[in-house]
Amino acid sequence: MSGAEHLKDEGTKRQVVLAGGIAGLISRFCIAPLDVVKIRLQLQIHSLSDPISHQGVDGPVYKGTLSTMRAIVKQEGITGLWKGNIPAEMMYVCYGAIQFTAYRGTTQALAQLGPYRPPSSAESFISGAVAGGCATGATYPLDLLRTRFAAQGSDRVYGSLRASVMDIARQEGMPGFFRGCSAAIAQVVPYMGLFFTTYEALRPAMATWDVLPFGTGDAAAGVFASVLAKTGVFPLDLVRKRLQVQGPTRTRYVHRNIPEYKGVIQSIALILRTQGVRGLYRGLTVSLLKAAPASAVTMWTYERALSALEKLEVAAAT
Template structure:
């Protein structure tokens, strides 16, 4: 049974995570909007890709700087914060569920409710705990994620002026199931993503703590405790690794979320076929153009 102090600590961690998540979501919203615009457009972003894929209509967005200029010119500053309200509403249940489930699973795995003992569990259990916590948080907050993507992906003229109009249209045209469009590829994505994120984060923390102990052995002035900056670097590295591996699945998820809505491009019915097509894209077009905003945003949103 958990001690009251440990329960309080878990609640404080979840609250701190929700607040910091809301702040980081707001600060990085422009990068998020640019990322989503790249992910949902079908047209190639380079002239060479146009020729190779026998496509004659150039993409609306071809680079981060060009996309930033176009969004600002057509939509003004508010355009960079489209979908931020449902994103903020998503952060609270997502973070609360994720941290609560993660703490429970690590407590079961380590046999202790103390957070300092959780660092000693194996990387495999850490990966599994992160994956299961990510799945639970995704299911609990998915409708907000869907609404965020829909609002952020639309340009001018607007299809939906606000979150309420998008919600009403989805319920009227597709019912409750419409709020969970793309959930399957999302869960397929979140298992490796959350697992890698938390698994590699714990691994980097162990390596950093071992390095600090090594330094303190030879330098009496060096501290063996892990610093806030080192935690930041661990989170940055873990988030970047997870994004690099799982980005194709994130593109599939975003395209399924806008499928079937007004003024949407047609991507096809099978998410496995969509994933195959995305993975067949040239490296420079996919990772340098579509994934560019993702890795830039990772600099501002480590764990």
């Protein structure tokens, strides 16, 4: 079976939903600390190399992945590295299920085009883009809640998940749950398109590498695909995070000097004017450190879970 045929043809719809949900659940728990560190660094606007910019800053100054982790543990305890994990776990489970289901459905639909069927790489890109867009739009409020909880310092902005939903609904209305959604869609469409295109291209070759035991060819392909795709769209990811913490609680997070941003284009222009091009890539290193294992764990777990579910169904039928 070729790479282009792989994810779309294996498993029933129910098996794909379950395997995608399991993959999202396990992946999220493993990379939660890196996700919190990434969000903190993305929201930090003062320069790491210019001490003058730190003057008058009300909040911590983070420098690097490990030092940020140590600072969070020291100031907020070990649980600080898992802030926002409940909405994030809910998001990853739903996202994984929707993503793999949409990917499978889109590629099967494209296969029905006959002579008009796009080339394998284009098919993977289109299917990945559709899958990412559907999953992001459906789970975006959970993504916003994850960001806001991760941005909280020792002083809690929201006391619980229920309280956060009620406060946002009361103070910001329904649009408050979708702050930055346009940046998220603009980011995820090319990201998931590039990711699945690269993954489908690399997986068949890496699956034959004897130096990669226990099916880790799936994981390795996921790592390469994720690093390439994440680097290409990272500025939009940073803008999404800045927009997600706008609103009446903007000055109450661990970084209390987050500027007021209005819209994707205006946000990018403001960042470029005040922080330069480097400002659009704050947190890229930890983002790659997070994205690589997250994609590796996701794809490896998905392949293993789908295989296990198929075997269980065969066993149950006999």
